Amino acid sequence: MWDKIKHFIVGPPLPTQQYAYRRLSKIRALAAFSPDALSSIAYANQEIYLGLVVAGSVGLSYSLPIASAIIVLLAIVTVSYFQTIHAYPSGGGSYTVARENLGSITGLVAATALIIDYTLTAAVSLTAGAEAIASAFPQLWSFRVHISILVLFAITIINLRGLRETGTCMAIPVYLFLFTYLPMLAYGAVKVVIGERPLPTTGFTPQATQPLTLFLLLHTFSTGCTALTGIEAISNGVPAFHHPESKNAARTLVIMAMLMGVLFLGSIWLTDALDVAPGPQETILSALARRLLGSGPCYLAIQSFTMLILVVAANTSFADFPRVAAILANDHFLPHQLANLGDRLVFTNGIILLALVTGALIVGFAGVTHALIPLFAVGAFLAYTLSQLGMVVHWWRERGRGWVLKAILNGIGASATAIILFIVSISKFLEGAWVTILLMQILLIGFLRIRSHYRDVIEQLSLRDVPPPLLKRFPPLRVVIPIAGVNRATIDAISYAKSISNDVRAVYVELSPGEGRRIQEEWQRYQIDVPLVVLPSPYRSIVGPFLEYLDELDRKYDDGQLAAVVLPEWVPARWWHSLLHNQTARLIKDALLYRRRHHGFQRVIIDVPYHLQR
Amino acid sequence: MWDKIKHFIVGPPLPTQQYAYRRLSKIRALAAFSPDALSSIAYANQEIYLGLVVAGSVGLSYSLPIASAIIVLLAIVTVSYFQTIHAYPSGGGSYTVARENLGSITGLVAATALIIDYTLTAAVSLTAGAEAIASAFPQLWSFRVHISILVLFAITIINLRGLRETGTCMAIPVYLFLFTYLPMLAYGAVKVVIGERPLPTTGFTPQATQPLTLFLLLHTFSTGCTALTGIEAISNGVPAFHHPESKNAARTLVIMAMLMGVLFLGSIWLTDALDVAPGPQETILSALARRLLGSGPCYLAIQSFTMLILVVAANTSFADFPRVAAILANDHFLPHQLANLGDRLVFTNGIILLALVTGALIVGFAGVTHALIPLFAVGAFLAYTLSQLGMVVHWWRERGRGWVLKAILNGIGASATAIILFIVSISKFLEGAWVTILLMQILLIGFLRIRSHYRDVIEQLSLRDVPPPLLKRFPPLRVVIPIAGVNRATIDAISYAKSISNDVRAVYVELSPGEGRRIQEEWQRYQIDVPLVVLPSPYRSIVGPFLEYLDELDRKYDDGQLAAVVLPEWVPARWWHSLLHNQTARLIKDALLYRRRHHGFQRVIIDVPYHLQR
Numbered sequence A, B: 001m002w003d004k005i006k007h008f009i010v011g012p013p014l015p016t017q018q019y020a021y022r023r024l025s026k027i028r029a030l031a032a033f034s035p036d037a038l039s040s041i042a043y044a045n046q047e048i049y050l051g052l053v054v055a056g057s058v059g060l061s062y063s064l065p066i067a068s069a070i071i072v073l074l075a076i077v078t079v080s081y082f083q084t085i086h087a088y089p090s091g092g093g094s095y096t097v098a099r100e101n102l103g104s105i106t107g108l109v110a111a112t113a114l115i116i117d118y119t120l121t122a123a124v125s126l127t128a129g130a131e132a133i134a135s136a137f138p139q140l141w142s143f144r145v146h147i148s149i150l151v152l153f154a155i156t157i158i159n160l161r162g163l164r165e166t167g168t169c170m171a172i173p174v175y176l177f178l179f180t181y182l183p184m185l186a187y188g189a190v191k192v193v194i195g196e197r198p199l200p201t202t203g204f205t206p207q208a209t210q211p212l213t214l215f216l217l218l219h220t221f222s223t224g225c226t227a228l229t230g231i232e233a234i235s236n237g238v239p240a241f242h243h244p245e246s247k248n249a250a251r252t253l254v255i256m257a258m259l260m261g262v263l264f265l266g267s268i269w270l271t272d273a274l275d276v277a278p279g280p281q282e283t284i285l286s287a288l289a290r291r292l293l294g295s296g297p298c299y300l301a302i303q304s305f306t307m308l309i310l311v312v313a314a315n316t317s318f319a320d321f322p323r324v325a326a327i328l329a330n331d332h333f334l335p336h337q338l339a340n341l342g343d344r345l346v347f348t349n350g351i352i353l354l355a356l357v358t359g360a361l362i363v364g365f366a367g368v369t370h371a372l373i374p375l376f377a378v379g380a381f382l383a384y385t386l387s388q389l390g391m392v393v394h395w396w397r398e399r400g401r402g403w404v405l406k407a408i409l410n411g412i413g414a415s416a417t418a419i420i421l422f423i424v425s426i427s428k429f430l431e432g433a434w435v436t437i438l439l440m441q442i443l444l445i446g447f448l449r450i451r452s453h454y455r456d457v458i459e460q461l462s463l464r465d466v467p468p469p470l471l472k473r474f475p476p477l478r479v480v481i482p483i484a485g486v487n488r489a490t491i492d493a494i495s496y497a498k499s500i501s502n503d504v505r506a507v508y509v510e511l512s513p514g515e516g517r518r519i520q521e522e523w524q525r526y527q528i529d530v531p532l533v534v535l536p537s538p539y540r541s542i543v544g545p546f547l548e549y550l551d552e553l554d555r556k557y558d559d560g561q562l563a564a565v566v567l568p569e570w571v572p573a574r575w576w577h578s579l580l581h582n583q584t585a586r587l588i589k590d591a592l593l594y595r596r597r598h599h600g601f602q603r604v605i606i607d608v609p610y611h612l613q614r
Helices: A002-011 A016-021 A026-033 A035-041 A041-053 A056-060 A063-087 A094-102 A104-136 A138-161 A163-193 A214-228 A231-234 A247-273 A286-295 A297-330 A346-362 A367-396 A403-427 A429-461 A486-500 A517-527 A543-557 A576-580 A584-594 B002-010 B014-021 B025-032 B037-041 B041-053 B056-060 B063-087 B094-102 B105-135 B140-162 B163-193 B214-228 B234-238 B245-273 B284-293 B297-330 B348-364 B369-398 B403-428 B429-461 B488-500 B515-524 B545-555 B575-580 B584-594
Strands: A478-482 A504-512 A531-537 A564-571 A603-611 B478-481 B503-510 B532-536 B563-569 B605-611
Touching: A002 A138, A026 A035, A026 A163, A026 A231, A035 A041, A035 A104, A035 A163, A035 A247, A035 A297, A041 A056, A041 A104, A041 A214, A041 A247, A041 A346, A041 A367, A056 A429, A063 A214, A063 A231, A063 A247, A063 A367, A063 A517, A063 B284, A094 A297, A104 A138, A104 A286, A104 A297, A104 A346, A104 A429, A104 B563, A138 A297, A138 A346, A138 A543, A163 A214, A163 A286, A163 A297, A163 B025, A214 A403, A231 A247, A231 A297, A231 B478, A247 A584, A247 B348, A286 A297, A297 B584, A367 A403, A367 A429, A367 A486, A367 A543, A403 B094, A403 B605, A429 B056, A429 B403, A429 B429, A429 B488, A429 B575, A478 A486, A478 A543, A478 B488, A486 A504, A486 A564, A486 A603, A486 B503, A486 B563, A504 A517, A504 B014, A504 B563, A517 A531, A517 B105, A531 A543, A564 A584, A564 B584, A576 B429, A584 B014, A584 B563, A584 B605, B002 B140, B014 B605, B025 B037, B025 B163, B025 B234, B025 B297, B037 B041, B041 B056, B041 B063, B041 B094, B041 B105, B041 B214, B041 B245, B041 B284, B041 B369, B041 B584, B056 B234, B063 B214, B063 B403, B094 B297, B094 B369, B094 B503, B105 B284, B105 B297, B105 B348, B105 B369, B140 B245, B140 B297, B140 B348, B140 B488, B140 B545, B163 B284, B163 B297, B214 B369, B214 B403, B214 B515, B234 B245, B234 B297, B234 B369, B234 B403, B245 B284, B245 B503, B245 B584, B284 B297, B297 B348, B369 B429, B403 B429, B488 B503, B488 B563, B503 B515, B545 B605, B563 B584, B584 B605
Parallel strands: A478 A504, A478 A564, A504 A531, A564 A603, B478 B503, B478 B563, B503 B532, B563 B605
Antiparallel strands: A603 B605
């Protein structure tokens, strides 16, 4: 039944051989990997506005210079990743590049940064999306958390259904956004150029509450740099492109970067030129759209598409997080379950893990994007820096044609992102960057401990230094049968026990006084020729006294062999029937399994199921 | 480790022999069983006010007559239960009385009513408590759900620690409430009697928005009857009193009823005489207290104590619900787990179940008492009616000294509560009583189906008609060993399998192509003299292909005997290590256990654990 539900939600399982064919065309790949990068204007603009407005109109006049600086940075980072895509056609995520060129610990640092970055991308995109739609419908403003969680749930299901479905489903909103937002910006540009002056601001003149300091500008710049998050996505996903993978991926990267530049700079410029100011429950982009289009259907369409592209931006994380987690799991740094290909050929466990953590972030931060942003950029820029540094080393090692130029280009990228990383860490440390920095350290230690556990297990299970003979000789077992009553299941278990041993005894743990005597009488009535031991249990535990009895028996014989346990277990006809029964057999099995025994023969646990028909 | 946490929260386990000694003195018993009854003035007053205020000042003038009618009813019900307590010294809950005198189905109907009533008592008391404290601190008004849930959590823990602790912890608030509320009413009475007239109402004159109809009066009367909920508690808990149980319990009942009467009638009369009117985020009792005491520390103390007694009222449910659930479980109408005495000699599972359902109600109804009330009284009055009817039959059957008088008294009680039940069901049907009525039917059907399941199980397991010989003869088993690799755990399992059978084979399910060949090579390298079968798995499932192989093997031999499975299971040194591993062994065991086999010998499942040291 559980299988049926699962198939209904995620679809029937797909055979492994289909795996290689599930790739994306450029149109679909742009939709799958770019939304994070494209949609980051939604929160980056907002952060620049909120960062500067405290310094009044003078402060806001710096928005265009800051945006221009970010665009220069965008160009540098794009060139860097262009090179990475060609150098690593099998997928050049920061983890791979940093590990191969800078050593495995540095690679791991990049991986922690990525893991955190992807999670925050999902959370920030969803909350910003909810804010975009709630700007248009003020009555939704207090339900932003609910909206985000609902959308998160939908995205999770879609991703569990598999990559191709993801591509189809996500392509439409991306292009809807582009084909409405770009014309709107063009319309605004025409308006400004043909000379429309700012309307008299309706009662709003931003008052400076803080002085315009260098720190304030740097702080705003660093929060604005969240506009750059998401460029990384394509370099990680190169193998998902059609052949020739690198070329297709690189072209898509360039198109994406150009679109980002136009959207970001265009909207900042128009906001500045038209003196746009948002209401109390509204984003700056919403205010811009309202200023240009009024509050009619065009405005509503723009806000809806902004929300939709932010939703598919969260999807970028769902495409990449499970992939990185699977790579780490294959390298034994994360639980192996994260590397399991699910029924639909996606990393099901990674998707579910991301959904849970993202949901916790949204609820924990009450759906407020502005509160999440300070945690955000540290991870992204650390990953960028390490990846570019790795590329410098890569070119230096390879020394192919034109390696010096390539190394210099990546070197510029590394320096630029390192500077941003420094600015971000310092200027947002107290606001939340410390959380990210601390978390990265915890993750790093966790990764290393997980790997050392896996190594321990392999070493302990290895046959390398087992002295011959490999196979031991098990003597016939002493058998103990815990019974809950005298019934058919008990009889089956006793029958089986007698077929493997001559030393069989049954044990009954008496929870309330008098029950033991009753069982003894039944035992005699049915003339079962196996001794029955009744154990008292003053604290009403069945497992405790039973285990003590086993220990006592082992001590008595003292031959290094442990008594085996044969469990009569009757199995209900329907799984939900088990809700109606004490799971004593299961408790005993678990207790036996997890009690540690280090010498001699093992304690064998033998389950003799008896199936009920109804 | 789990045990340590549990002991820290609920305390160390207590031996069964202590059970009989954990009883309550009258002072403690009053505190344990009366708060529900005493505190119901908090919501009954509020409901009467809300019911009448829609008919304006004229409507409100009916509050005193309605309250007086309810007091008459209180007296009738008290006399009825006084007789019940003496007739059933071992605990005369509605379920027991109705079942013994009116048949088991009627008893069950009473039980469903009680179960629902106790749950709603807990929910309503907690939300009303949160409203009482939020009336004093308006900034808490929007956090009423949080307050209720927090308190619910605390009550649950306290109850899990055991009955005596409950008594101590709950006695103080009850007496604090009584020793402040009664003096306040007395003070108010003096004020009114020495002639203080109502102050000119500050801008508040209740406007009639509905005509004053008979339906409105009946409706208000029926919601006001929630004041009577909780009288039942003592009759259910007679065995918890010191010797002589019945006498002590009956005295406590009379004292409780008198306190209820004074509190209820006193507060209604003062509210009426002083023309008290509440603010928008305030209860009527809060308004009364504020009117008498101002907004100073005395008022805050009264509101705090009102909240505290409502909290301990919720506790009444925690004392009674698990008890009734355990009785039903012992009669096979509810899962047997509800009858298990926990470590602290309380019905742990019942307490946890009540906490979960109450929490869901509070969250579902957003912590609004007024929304919960319509669901409430149906259950209580149905239980009262059936219990009193049962008593009439009881006296008629016994025909002891003065049985006619006793039967008449209980008959009056039954008629009165039946009338109320009728009024409540009709007047609040659409507002929510239908939910309760529907739920009661679902519960009733559930109870019957659960019992029929238990009967099925007993019948199927019974040895009564098993043909001799009782013990079967198991032939040596064919053994299949699913392996995940060639390691020490595998070797142990093979060793054991060879000790019980000459027909042993290992099976490896290949998830990715090429792995099977690698395992085969290792197999040959270590010269393991057992055949190894490699199974392909196109859909990456381990369990599926393995089970199919077993079936195939069984078909091949076709001797009615099923192949046994020996599982090599290596057990990690720490439980949390298992988070790092695919639980394949567990999946296989569960799949084998739950696959139904109806003929011949059973499929024996043999677990050979291999314990890792670190």
